[in-house]
Amino acid sequence: MSGTDICETFHHAMNGGTHTGGRVLGIDRWLLRKFLHGMGDPRIRASLWDGKVVVTSMPAPAAGMVIHDRATLWRLVANPLLNFGEDYSTGRIGIEGGLVEFMEAVYRAMAKGRRHSPPAAGRRTRSANSLAGSRDNIHHHYDIGNDFYRLWLDREMVYTCAYFPHPEATLEEAQAAKMELVCRKLRLQPGQAVVEAGCGWGALALHMARNHGVTVRSFNISHEQIAYARDRARAEGLEGRIEYVEDDYRNIAGRYDAFVSVGMLEHVGPNHYRELGKVIDRSLTEHGLGLIHSIAQDVPEPLSPWLLKRIFPGSYPPTLREMMEVFEPWGFSVLDVENLRLHYAKTLEHWLARFEENRERIAGMFDDCFVRAWRLYLAGAIANFRVGKLQLFQVVFARSANNLIPLTRSHLLDPTGHA
């Protein structure tokens, strides 16, 4: 389903639905108050279609929402995790003040509610990431147009968490630093063979081949991304050193000195982690190092139904415990885990700022409803990383018996003095 399809669905729904607010009744206000109390009393304002503030917290909160009609109020109460996104996208719910601040306040309240009742372990979605299912899911998000992503990603088109050696680094600097950090963690040496599972638009493979003298085979099932990456490798004269393969990670063959996967595990699904580990086990040499970089969470919970429906079908951010299902059955040793949560909040802030700068052009490519849906996705992600609902782990691993692993982290030191 492309971005345009999403909005056609919305427009159809809007035309069919009631859209006149009518007079605000006592029961409307009661319902809204009750609902927000159930959500943990987030520090926001909330108004109904008469424009009057019904709920507000003290001191005055930074952001508020306006619900434009009764049908939207009832839809929200009935299924907030799905319908907030749907109705924000179509404009039936408006936000005053910052969307990020609003989402942050809501997530913070929800997180507090969770802390009072530790969740049962193991709650999570099981997504059908078969070979064909994965292809559909990836196509949904990554094939909506390279021109669109070019408007708000960095120059190298890196669509994963950057690494900010210092808070004022630019997005371009931070993405380059992230790629270099990954290479250092893998201790790449000239002449080594690297396999990459999920390569986006190919930037990491280019960085590795260009700056570390390795050969890379990169797997990705997004047709648009692979085509783009091949063009770049040719343009840089690196086509003899990088092979971009349009295929599923499960079809990786050969043996490699390093296995790397940045931003793919989110799309694999926990019921396929053991299988991913098997692929790594047959691919990695005796003294090879591996790195998996993935969005994660501290407590196992499915993504919001709206995100699953509209933005990332089939996705799931694992806990570190769940990630161990990649490694433990095959006896891999975890050598190093680094949590880059705050870096992803910063990365997303850069993306959202560039997205807003280009919102007219994006609305021209798609429409306003698409702009609002993607704004909500980016702002919601910032909020989720800020409140600690989402994490970002880089996990370095090796075979248990590999004694050529580094003794210390001194190889991670950047010559410019940034660790």
Place this chain on the structure above:
Amino acid sequence: MSGTDICETFHHAMNGGTHTGGRVLGIDRWLLRKFLHGMGDPRIRASLWDGKVVVTSMPAPAAGMVIHDRATLWRLVANPLLNFGEDYSTGRIGIEGGLVEFMEAVYRAMAKGRRHSPPAAGRRTRSANSLAGSRDNIHHHYDIGNDFYRLWLDREMVYTCAYFPHPEATLEEAQAAKMELVCRKLRLQPGQAVVEAGCGWGALALHMARNHGVTVRSFNISHEQIAYARDRARAEGLEGRIEYVEDDYRNIAGRYDAFVSVGMLEHVGPNHYRELGKVIDRSLTEHGLGLIHSIAQDVPEPLSPWLLKRIFPGSYPPTLREMMEVFEPWGFSVLDVENLRLHYAKTLEHWLARFEENRERIAGMFDDCFVRAWRLYLAGAIANFRVGKLQLFQVVFARSANNLIPLTRSHLLDPTGHA
């Protein structure tokens, strides 16, 4: 059970058992060959009581074993994981060449066998580490005499994995570097309050109070260790800044800026991890950091029955997945995991060398059988860390919503240039 008791048991067994080898029969040799094949054909020599080599691998292995009588051979075959230790300790099994090399060859062969059949998840011992059970288990190992441990530990009496900034660091330097590394990972600031679960002879608390200006409450259920630690704090004039509490970690009360536990989790038992997490949850301030340092393993397996019986009753080295049971139910974020496996092999090499230098004195304190049992424990541990059967994780964690966590690892940099 003290060290002396162990050997009285052994002497009793020896006097009651057959001890004449008799003529070596074809079936003895067949049994030995069959047995070693079942163990994965370790690269060792093996001889029986006539002194002739029955089994050897090519090229010539570095180490071999001699089984001194038929009863020992049959005992070994019947229950190798228990009886190798028992019969090595009493001298019924001898080792030619290095004991470490011998154990390493055996563990390497066993690990290869394991790799061909990934183990079922969750295999592990459930030890009864109730409050009273823990006290007995800890007394068994840690209360056998400070004078004994002084003979082979470093000057500061640190009985956990050291950190070697470079391979030639002395044990004293490496233990100081480990304590400093822990303090840096916790970002200790003068005036902060630290709680320590399991403090050994008190060295880390002294280092923290002396070098970082914090106050420390340290819990330990070993009476001998607590008495020793209190003397040291008094001698250094730090008794106003450190309180050594002879009590179980489950009785920790109060709120602290940092929670630290170095080398205790091995004694906690997986069925108590959630409870440990609860203690941390009620003890740590909103922006507090925690660190757990523990022996671990890549694949869940109980310790050898010999080690459980003679050296570490009630112990279990968790996998990283199992360790997450401390953190996940309480929504803690893992910030950093470092695997110090090779550092523990080096630490143990230092301990074993000092132990051997003092073996006459130790035999005088206990007896030869005790010396052999502890030599086997230390040599076996070196081998286990070398082959990757054991790991050592330092895990840094914080509350999910703590946004004052460090952005990078630059705070871990040592001013002397060692990372």
